[in-house]
Amino acid sequence: MSRPGKFPQLDAFDRKILAILQRDNSTPQRTIGEAVGLSAPAVQRRIKRMAEEGVIQANVAVLDPAALGQSITIFVEVEVISETSKQIEEAKSQFAAAPEIQQCYYVTGEADFVLVIVVPAMADYEALTRRLFFGNNNVKRFRTFVAMDRVKVGLSVPVER
Numbered sequence: 001m002s003r004p005g006k007f008p009q010l011d012a013f014d015r016k017i018l019a020i021l022q023r024d025n026s027t028p029q030r031t032i033g034e035a036v037g038l039s040a041p042a043v044q045r046r047i048k049r050m051a052e053e054g055v056i057q058a059n060v061a062v063l064d065p066a067a068l069g070q071s072i073t074i075f076v077e078v079e080v081i082s083e084t085s086k087q088i089e090e091a092k093s094q095f096a097a098a099p100e101i102q103q104c105y106y107v108t109g110e111a112d113f114v115l116v117i118v119v120p121a122m123a124d125y126e127a128l129t130r131r132l133f134f135g136n137n138n139v140k141r142f143r144t145f146v147a148m149d150r151v152k153v154g155l156s157v158p159v160e161r
Contacts, residue, residue, distance in 0.1 A: 008053050013038055015159045017046055018055070022156045025059050062154075070118040073147040074125055077111035078133065079140045087138050088112075094136070100128055111143070 010018070016036040020027050029040040029047070036043070050056045065071065080091060088106065095104040095115060103116040119125045125144075133139045 007055060008049075010050075010055065010159075014046055014050060014055075015161070017043060018050070018159045021047070021056070022159070065118045069120045072119050072122065072125065073150060074117040074119065075145040075147065076113075076115040076117060077143040077145075078113040078115065079110065079142070080112045080138050081140045082138055083112065091136075091138065094132065098128070098132060100124070 013036055017032055020032050020035060029043040032038075033040045033043045038046075047056065065073065078091075080087065091113065092104070092106065095101050095113065100117050100119055101115050102118055105114045106112065107114050117125065117128065119128065129142070133142045
């Protein structure tokens with residue numbers, strides 16, 4: 001969920017801290033401080049400020065879907081019939097509420113949405129399609145791509161300029 005608006009200026013210290021946190025957000029603040037040339041309290045203040053300002057959106061554990069029985073990753077392009085503001089917001093809400101959908105993007109081009117989905121079996125995906133796509137009068141068509149291999153997965157953002 002990106003939010004339009006103005007984000008604060010980040011200095012070189014902030015960017016170095018963010019680079020470390022993206023690799024391992026359990027790195028002790030003392031260790032971060034030593035790496036970037038700041039005291040642990042200064043690092044703590046900067047992390048707190050960046051979290052309050054929305055630069056840091058969450059502190060989460062990244063899980064292996066296969067270890068939890070969710071071994072199939074599927075990409076889906078969804079094209080809707082009507083793009084009224086109300087119907088787009090309804091689609092966004094419906095997709096955001098589905099636990100199987102890891103990521104949802106409202107996009108330009110032929111498709112209106114691109115979804116990243118994880119499921120344990122194709123039968124689960126079929127049930128999801130019945131619920132989200134076939135059961136939705138505004139879905140014109142959808143196209144499915146099943147991942148054969150997870151080559152690179154992540155949400156890291158380049159922080160150095």
